[in-house]
Amino acid sequence: xxxxxxxxxxxxxxxxxxxxxxxxxxxxxxxxxxxxxxxxxxxxxxxxxxxxxxxxxxxxxxxxxxxxxxxxxxxxxxxxxxxxxxxxxxxxxxxxxxxxxxxxxxxxxxxxxxxxxxxxxxxxxxxxxxxxxxxxxxxxxxxxxxxxxxxxxxxxxxxxxxxxxxxxxxxxxxxxxxxxxxxxxxxxxxxxxxxxxxxxxxxxxxxxxxxxxxxxxxxxxxxxxxxxxxxxxxxxxxxxxxxxxxxxxxxxxxxxxxxxxxxxxxxxxxxxxxxxxxxxxxxxxxxxxxxxxxxxxxxxxxxxxxxxxxxxxxxxxxxxxxxxxx
Ligand SMILES: Cc1cc2nc3c(=O)[nH]c(=O)nc-3n(C[C@H](O)[C@H](O)[C@H](O)COP(=O)(O)OP(=O)(O)OC[C@H]3O[C@@H](n4cnc5c(N)ncnc54)[C@H](O)[C@@H]3O)c2cc1C
Numbered sequence: 001x002x003x004x005x006x007x008x009x010x011x012x013x014x015x016x017x018x019x020x021x022x023x024x025x026x027x028x029x030x031x032x033x034x035x036x037x038x039x040x041x042x043x044x045x046x047x048x049x050x051x052x053x054x055x056x057x058x059x060x061x062x063x064x065x066x067x068x069x070x071x072x073x074x075x076x077x078x079x080x081x082x083x084x085x086x087x088x089x090x091x092x093x094x095x096x097x098x099x100x101x102x103x104x105x106x107x108x109x110x111x112x113x114x115x116x117x118x119x120x121x122x123x124x125x126x127x128x129x130x131x132x133x134x135x136x137x138x139x140x141x142x143x144x145x146x147x148x149x150x151x152x153x154x155x156x157x158x159x160x161x162x163x164x165x166x167x168x169x170x171x172x173x174x175x176x177x178x179x180x181x182x183x184x185x186x187x188x189x190x191x192x193x194x195x196x197x198x199x200x201x202x203x204x205x206x207x208x209x210x211x212x213x214x215x216x217x218x219x220x221x222x223x224x225x226x227x228x229x230x231x232x233x234x235x236x237x238x239x240x241x242x243x244x245x246x247x248x249x250x251x252x253x254x255x256x257x258x259x260x261x262x263x264x265x266x267x268x269x270x271x272x273x274x275x276x277x278x279x280x281x282x283x284x285x286x287x288x289x290x291x292x293x294x295x296x297x298x299x300x301x302x303x304x305x306x307x308x309x310x311x312x313x314x315x316x317x318x319x320x321x322x323x324x325x326x
Pocket of ligand 1: 136216217218219220242243244245246257258259260261262273274275276277278279280281284294295296297300312313314315
């Protein structure tokens, strides 16, 4: 069956730059569209159009609005929902970044449609988006469809799809829609209230882009261990990551969680301090070029995946490294 609805990719910016994962999604959307004749559209809330890069990555049309970095997630969800009500896309994709994971479900709720979060693959069958994602603790891969409601919405983790090869010189249509105009159409319900902001400290690179990641788990013993890990990360120019158990214990913010329900990373070096190596953690870091593990338990599963292992106390090792590098 041929479907000529639009496939939208919501593009996220940070410090004025479009995130790489948005280009990855545009590339995937273009390959889906090539199968059924639909149009790939980038929805871009940026101050500067950056149209050439979006067209070169596969977009045929750009819905250009403003304010991604200034507006809060609830308002952006409202704007995306208003735009989708106007133009009725068949499919709407967003990267499963920290902001994407906040905006996409809110937009789905406003549009009365479903959302499959954290997909690891997407393909089309008779116009239906088959959304693959791990389920039951990663023990099986579920294929989920949104049979009736539209748009079909999914978030996909960064780096799941490769960067597309760029077709420079490609052009397309730009439809300008000021954010103010979209928000005038928002649903009358009270906008979500911002209750606080958690700042991810320092100038360290985003986890997705980091070359070196120092990760801590429960074996670091507490928040004090993470403060020392952060000091080492600052000294060597690394990014800080954590296991879910450590995040749940309040040792580190959610944005630093690596794994199935966190960020997927692919650094050149991943050093795991006091992390057991549960399958859900491995799902987020096992493709790292070099993995180094420090753990007191020589039988910890992480050692089966580490290129270098140290059966040692995490804090003692950390202090030794700090005396060397800090
Ligand atoms: C649906 C689902 C999704 C999940 N998603 C994620 C996810 O995205 N990311 C994630 O990380 N987890 C995730 N988990 C949780 C995961 O199963 C593990 O519980 C978690 O990864 C364990 O974290 P940890 O290794 O820090 O803690 P633990 O399992 O408690 O391991 C601590 C490790 O530290 C070692 N240790 C103890 N003391 C020291 C010391 N002094 N020095 C050195 N080593 C020491 C121990 O030997 C042990 O190996 C998920 C679970 C489920 C069910």
